[in-house]
Amino acid sequence: MQNVKGTCDYFGREQAIRQKVRSTLTELFELYDFESMDTALLNELELLTSKYAGGDEILREMYQLTDQGGRRLGLRYDLTIPFAKVIALNPGIEFPYKRYEIGKVFRDGPVKKGRLREFLQCDADVVGIAGPQGEAELMQLAAEAFRRLGIPVILKWNNRRFLGEILAAAGVPPQEHLSVMLTLDKLAKIGSAGVLAELKEKGLTPDAVCSLTELLDMEALPFEELAEKYKLAEQPGALEVAALQRLIAGVGLAAPCVFDPFLSRGLSFYTGTVYEIFDASGAYASSLGGGGRYDAIIGKLTGREDIEYPTVGISFGMESIMALLGERPVREEASGVLVIPVGEYMPQALTAAAALRAAGIRTAVDTGRRRLKKTLAAANAKGIRYVVLIGDSEAADGRLRLKDMPQQSEELVTVDAAIARIAGWLHGSP
CATH class of the missing domain: 3.40.50.800 (Anticodon-binding domain)
Incomplete structure (x- = not known):
């Protein structure tokens, strides 16, 4: 006998540490007044494959099945789309509504350290807060969670709308924005030379490539200088960044929360702020968690694209956290x-x-x-x-x-x- 590839059984000391992480997150979720939710593992395939869902890569990795009635179903690959479904199906929910969920999700993708095919996600989301308060509160929660777990972290953040404004100012046509964002997001992996090589293959004008080359050289510039250079200070995305930056500084999170103008996760999903959490030492390269603002999805699922449900969330990756804690074990609780x-x-x-x-x-x-x-x-x-x-x-x-x-x-x-x-x-x- 053997386990299915990408699945694990947990017991003994490892399970005790997993429970420690889980209880730490649960306690914090409830301290921040999030309400517990438990969504269905099985969902209609049409929901999971909708254009408002997880993007082409995730859909390729989705486990699909058919029940005895011939209905096409899928196992959930994250906790966000099932949550959006709950909000869409229950119009009587009072906003702002804050929920957390800790549950298993499934993706038939490559298996490596910190990445399995059956894994636990720990999510918190809030619907009904349009301003930066939601993002700032989730950043506070994340910083406190990793402090309690004894893991120094860096939370990199950006704003998708602001990055789009920069690309427009640099001469990138709107239809190429998502493609260019994907390439810029690879900077840490393939370096400036690799990014430039990809950009030149996209058929951009020489002026646009030149502007993007200058942008790469300004990666470390503060937000204010970027906004000034591209004359964006009064644009919606820039105003959102400035408002959140003031809140981050006001609550004492300026050190661990670092603005990264090229961060652009979840291109088919997020509409504004995005953030990703990393081990501050750099010893563990994979993300420990992430999230952002997705104001459009719930309205689209209801078929009312004219209605916006301001929503922001964060997800902690249990397997990544455990992969890191395997090297930096937390103190076990005293026995009974x-x-x-x-x-x-x-x-x-x-x-x-x-x-x-x-x-x-x-x-x-x-x-x-x-x-x-x-x-x-x-x-x-x-x-x-x-x-x-x-x-x-x-x-x-x-x-x-x-x-x-x-x-x-x-x-x-x-x-x-x-x-x-x-x-x-x-x-x-x-």
Whole structure:
């Protein structure tokens, strides 16, 4: 037996770390007042292949199937289109509406480190906020998430509308904007020479190629200087960039949030701000997450393209985060309590464990079949702080022997006293 290529089973320490990442993100989503959502894995193929969906590359990688009724279906390849479907089908939802979802998605693409065919996405989206507040709040959330995970990051951001304004000023015809954006987005991978070679193959005018060559040399220029050079300060995209930049500076995110005028992910999808998150050390090249503003999709799915639903979202890639944490492991949470029956006292051990669990304390019960010395050594190796022993004297007295493993001390206590001591330790009391 073997796993299907691009799929994995998770257990033990790796699953514990995945749960740590997931719980960190869930806690933050809820702190930021996002509501949990769970969308369908199976969707109509027509929805997933619509021109408002994920672009040609993703559609080629989509898993397609037919049910017994002959209906053409597909497995979701992201969490955004199913979310947009929910909003389109439920016109009574009150805006602004904030949702998060953590769930599996499927893409039949190349398999490499940090990229599988069955993988977990962790998304947060907000509908109904047209200004830069939505983007700034999601950037705050991302910065805090990676701070809690102990991963220094750089969040690169841009505005698709502003980049289009630059290209228009450089003499690139509108029908070539998306193609040129794709090429400019490759700068980090193929360098200036490679980008210029691709641009020259697109049939652009010599003046346009010359302007784009100058633009490549200005990659590191601040937004203000770019806007001034191309006389764009009052254009809609430039105004959006300026508004978001002020908010980023105002909330203290100017250092990790870096403006990148060539970033242009999701060309068939995003309408304004786009951003992508990277390991600040550069040791891990793939993206750890990303997102942006997509104001047009929900209205188009409803068939009312004249109605705009201002929407912005972010997605965290669990597999990329785990690939990085494999090299920089996070601290595992302390283990719970182990109850050990010494002799024929399993009923008393299970009763004590039930009381501890009722108090919210994670508790395991040993089989009592190994030598006590080996059981205690194993508990110590796992980092278990407290062990509860129940033998002849403890059972006769109706109490428990509570052993503090690091302190190598023990005392005879009631169940209530044991719960109070352990709960105090779990909540940080001395």
